[in-house]
Amino acid sequence: MRVRFWGTRGSMPVSLTWRDLRDRLAQVLVLANRRQLDSVEKATAFVEHELDFSLGKTFGGHSSCVEFEAGSDEYFVCDMGSGALPFGAHVLARQSGRAATVNIFMSHMHWDHLMGFPFFRPAYVPGNRIRIHGCHAALEHAFRLQQDPPCFPVPFSQLRATIEFIHLDPRKTHEIGGVRVTPNLQFHSGDSYGFRFERDGKSFVYSTDSEHKLDDSKETARIVGFFRGADLVIFDAMYSLAEAVSVKADWGHSSNVVGVELCQMARAKKLALFHHEPANDDTAIARILRDARRLEELTRGAQALEVVAAYDGLEIDL
Numbered sequence: 001m002r003v004r005f006w007g008t009r010g011s012m013p014v015s016l017t018w019r020d021l022r023d024r025l026a027q028v029l030v031l032a033n034r035r036q037l038d039s040v041e042k043a044t045a046f047v048e049h050e051l052d053f054s055l056g057k058t059f060g061g062h063s064s065c066v067e068f069e070a071g072s073d074e075y076f077v078c079d080m081g082s083g084a085l086p087f088g089a090h091v092l093a094r095q096s097g098r099a100a101t102v103n104i105f106m107s108h109m110h111w112d113h114l115m116g117f118p119f120f121r122p123a124y125v126p127g128n129r130i131r132i133h134g135c136h137a138a139l140e141h142a143f144r145l146q147q148d149p150p151c152f153p154v155p156f157s158q159l160r161a162t163i164e165f166i167h168l169d170p171r172k173t174h175e176i177g178g179v180r181v182t183p184n185l186q187f188h189s190g191d192s193y194g195f196r197f198e199r200d201g202k203s204f205v206y207s208t209d210s211e212h213k214l215d216d217s218k219e220t221a222r223i224v225g226f227f228r229g230a231d232l233v234i235f236d237a238m239y240s241l242a243e244a245v246s247v248k249a250d251w252g253h254s255s256n257v258v259g260v261e262l263c264q265m266a267r268a269k270k271l272a273l274f275h276h277e278p279a280n281d282d283t284a285i286a287r288i289l290r291d292a293r294r295l296e297e298l299t300r301g302a303q304a305l306e307v308v309a310a311y312d313g314l315e316i317d318l
């Protein structure tokens with residue numbers, strides 16, 4: 001399976017500001033001084049290989065939208081945050097006029113996970129089939145509601161694709177488009193659900209908008225069981241641990257530290273920090289990643305856990 005991140009930001013999309021870009025360019029120009037970067041190729045190689053990620057690139061700003069390819073003609077995607085805009089363009093370009101089947105899995109319907117759907121162009125194309133899966137009773141209501149006047153100019157009823165809503169029983173494993181899908185209830189305002197996807201002996205977990213309190217051993221064991229042996233865990237690491245246990249306790253999100261601890265207990269292979277706090281710039285996200293990697297090194301058992309910070313455009317092959 002290939003996992004592709006279209007939106008990795010939590011709560012609200014953000015963008016680099018002109019100040020961010022100016023300050024970054026100034027730092028790069030100083031580093032590039034006397035380097036004879038007299039061609040685009042040389043300059044690209046310099047940016048690619050010699051600059052820190054937070055200087056030469058950006059984690060990006062679209063809200064939650066994560067696609068995975070499962071070796072079939074169907075599309076699979078978790079959440080419809082603003083990353084659904086570029087994801088929709090990708091679907092249309094790849095299909096080049098052929099009808100598409102898109103399976104959407106909704107963790108919950110908070111707006112940052114839903115706001116991209118009215119801009120998901122495949123939903124406007126007759127012949128496309130869009131299957132929206134979720135565990136919440138209000139799933140369909142939420143999709144229709146956000147396109148009602150006066151909030152959006154095009155009502156849901158005018159979408160031309162065939163759109164189905166499919167309720168998933170969270171106590172069961174489902175077979176969808178050749179993929180085994182298991183939902184898992186999570187602690188979050190109004191409830192959220194993680195999903196575990198399995199195919200051809202590979203597995204990954206999408207677990208966002210979930211607050212984990214490690215002092216509840218029964219609940220910890222339940223989450224660890226859900227993450228058990230996963231090749232990849234995409235994890236809500238919105239805060240640093242200090243924030244998560246103090247000012248932002250009970251806000252419904254987790255930290256980089258808790259992500260490392262749960263994945264180590266579950267013997268997962270890779271952890272992708274996700275749902276980045278919109279107030280954090282690239283330097284702050286890079287620091288959260290560095291801290292998580294340092295903790296993993298210090299507490300490593302028999303099996304190493306690879307830790308990355310998800311960014312818009314990241315692809316991970318399982």
Ligand SMILES: [Zn+2]
Pocket residue numbers: 010011064110112113209275
């Ligand atoms: Zn969210």
Ligand SMILES: [Zn+2]
Pocket residue numbers: 108110188209
């Ligand atoms: Zn939420």
